[in-house]
Amino acid sequence: MTGIRRIVITLGIALVFIASAIAQGADPLPSWSDGAAKQAIVAFVGEAATQNGPRYISPSARIAVFDNDGTLWAEKPLYFQLAFAIDRVKTLASEHPEWEQEEPFASLLKGDTKAVLAGGEAAILQIVMASHAGMTTDAFEGIVGDWLSSARHPKTGRLYNEMTYQPMVELLAYLRANAFKTYIVSGGGNAFMRPWVEKAYGIPPEQVIGSSIKTRFEVRDGRPVIVRLPEIAFINDKEGKPVNIDQVIGRRPVFAFGNSDGDLQMLQWTAAGEGARFMGLVHHTDGEREWAYDRASHVGRLDKALDEARKKGWTLVDMKNDWKRIFSSGQL
């Protein structure tokens, strides 16, 4: 027996021992109750990883996509990125005395969020552009990081990134342990998510697909920078999700998770591929530990996608009953 051959055999034996130790190991989804949702997930992943099985998926095709707001972290009473934008406008107000007379800024600065939201998409867009554009990408990353390390959620008093969902963090890790590549596909901004999602979810920046504004390459004093412009590049919601998945990933996911009608087309696109697939929706049913909402909610409305999930047998996560614990930090 040659030296190399002996090494390879030794390594092989060691790997078999380790694999069996892992297989017999701890529950990878300890925050999930042992209900239908957990069973569906574990069955799908187990079958996807079973070579020669009828529902085997080759590792390179194991693309899993997740919405963020309401799927991986909370989204009430307002999308957290909108809370960031509002805080940012308040911070910048001293440099913009004209905002005292100008809507939606005047209402925002008076603390009248309802009046701001009554301005609809146009008002929100103005706030987003005032808060998200005009600086370099490096500067924006710093601004987001500063906000996340200091701003507190109005109801829970926690840092916003302490309101990620522990069961979903476990699900992401479980998928990756089974060779799935996990992506975020969110209506939120890609530049808003990238500074913190790797630490929160284990998802690197290059696996974050979000809405975006246009940017421009410039050389300033001999140093190249990328500047954020006040113009929408892409709204990554509804039909935009499968479109952007196709443009950026270039292949169809086999696993998709959302929580609202904004995720319906992404789920449909995932479902329509060949072979084994998994479609899941987080249903916000826990008014005590989190929020309970679906068809009538303005933020995170779940109506058509709820009907389609029931009709097609997609996995519905009943937050109240399926999740032993909600948030990644704290006691809930």
Next chain:
Amino acid sequence: MTGIRRIVITLGIALVFIASAIAQGADPLPSWSDGAAKQAIVAFVGEAATQNGPRYISPSARIAVFDNDGTLWAEKPLYFQLAFAIDRVKTLASEHPEWEQEEPFASLLKGDTKAVLAGGEAAILQIVMASHAGMTTDAFEGIVGDWLSSARHPKTGRLYNEMTYQPMVELLAYLRANAFKTYIVSGGGNAFMRPWVEKAYGIPPEQVIGSSIKTRFEVRDGRPVIVRLPEIAFINDKEGKPVNIDQVIGRRPVFAFGNSDGDLQMLQWTAAGEGARFMGLVHHTDGEREWAYDRASHVGRLDKALDEARKKGWTLVDMKNDWKRIFSSGQL
């Protein structure tokens, strides 16, 4: 000693043996002559992988970006994607009798490529839209695959994807073996590249960043499809390269390779980051085995980037002297 502990130690010892076998093993870049370019690459990669060394790069930051046309495969006498577009227009001509009277199609169908190119960007755009839009993404993938398996290069008589550069294929594999994530960042279309680059270069679809046209999600007879529209979404060239790298990858590469002025901003953006970085240019100097061109060429002009590379000490690959072999297939 517990069972698990013994396994881990055995595994560790086995891995050390294997790593040292690999380190002493075959040259990972056999098609490269032992000149300055190869030495610069090997030194950079070795130092990047040396933990606690002054030029160590953490694995997650090892992002390497490569232009495609003229960097990973040939681009003469025409960008190969333009050859595809021209062939496609010829195939579709029987369905478009009006093209006999309409420029640039009339010249193209008469075989007068010069007259077509004299029409400039507008003419090329018309040809691209006629050949690249109007079908589903699935259908387009099939069309590209069919063309690549049958069309032949006018000078070499080879299939186009037999004209990839063997030294660059080796470089890509060498980088990946050292935990670099390799990306294509090309002016070519992402949907044109994705069907074949994984087999050719080992780069999966989700690591291909290219120019793109707009697409639309539709449900046809209950089945979701994505349809390619005759409208440019993004031109991934010059300033567009760092802009798109930032939008899609969300972090700055540490390694970049191009061959023309269209790659200059990507190289500048890579160079301007902190810590160790590598910037390289393929200089087409081999008129015998390939083509010799730089400052005066319309396709793949290398002028400003050549000056900047010399001024800044970026690595210039002299194709004639640095590459023992050019193409991945055949004898050259």
